[in-house]
Amino acid sequence: MLTNVEHIGIAVRDIAASNALFAKLLNVQPYKSETVEAEGVTTSFFQVNQTKIELLEAINPTSPIAKFLEKKGEGIHHIAFEVDDIRTEMDRLQQEGFTVLNETPKRGADNKLVCFLHPKGTNGVLIELCQEIR
Numbered sequence: 026m027l028t029n030v031e032h033i034g035i036a037v038r039d040i041a042a043s044n045a046l047f048a049k050l051l052n053v054q055p056y057k058s059e060t061v062e063a064e065g066v067t068t069s070f071f072q073v074n075q076t077k078i079e080l081l082e083a084i085n086p087t088s089p090i091a092k093f094l095e096k097k098g099e100g101i102h103h104i105a106f107e108v109d110d111i112r113t114e115m116d117r118l119q120q121e122g123f124t125v126l127n128e129t130p131k132r133g134a135d136n137k138l139v140c141f142l143h144p145k146g147t148n149g150v151l152i153e154l155c156q157e158i159r
Contacts, residue, residue, distance in 0.1 A: 026114065031107040031137075031155045032070070032077035036093050036100060040082035044069050047078065055080075061134050066090050068134040079105075079134065103141070105153035111138050114154055118142060130156070 037043040040058075048054050048071075055069040065088025069080040081102060083091035093102055108114040111130045119125055124143035133139035133155065142152040 027106040027108055027154075029075075029107050031105040031153075032079045032135075033101060034079045034081055034103040034105060034153070036090050036097075036102040037080050037082050038094060038099055040067055040069055040080055043080050043082075047071055047080065051078070057135060059134055060084060061132075063131065064088060064090075064133070066134075070135060103151040103153045105139075105155050108154050108156050111140060111154055111156040115140055118154075122146070130154075132158070 035043075044055055044058075051071050051073050053071055053073060055071050058067065058069045060067045062084075065083060065085045066081045067084055068082075071078045071080075081090045083094065085091065090102065115125050115130070123146050126141040126143055130138035130140050133153075135155075136158050137155040138158055139156075140154050142154070144151045
């Protein structure tokens with residue numbers, strides 16, 4: 026079951042410049058930054074109360090973020106929802122007719138297992154499911 030919005034992912038061209046911009050905007054510093062080699066990104070996380078913002082910068086030209094930036098430019102890339110059991114939720118959503126982009130959950134940023142739903146079936150919005158790794 027989807028429990029809440031876990032974070033909003035924003036694709037950026039320059040994470041250092043974007044960190045400075047969002048630090049001014051949100052009046053907080055990022056609490057975490059990491060590179061996820063498998064996705065070809067460097068991420069930076071901000072948190073204000075219960076809201077988390079993830080900035081994503083491509084580290085290679087073939088990463089999904091690089092392709093997104095080339096096609097659409099900077100902006101909202103995905104909305105992530107927290108789930109209690111990612112495998113059960115993946116099965117449920119596939120049975121409901123959604124296209125899950127990966128067969129099994131994979132390790133993502135911020136100590137999460139993740140999977141994505143194809144935006145063609147979600148009104149053009151890339152949806153990420155996240156489960157805390159325990």
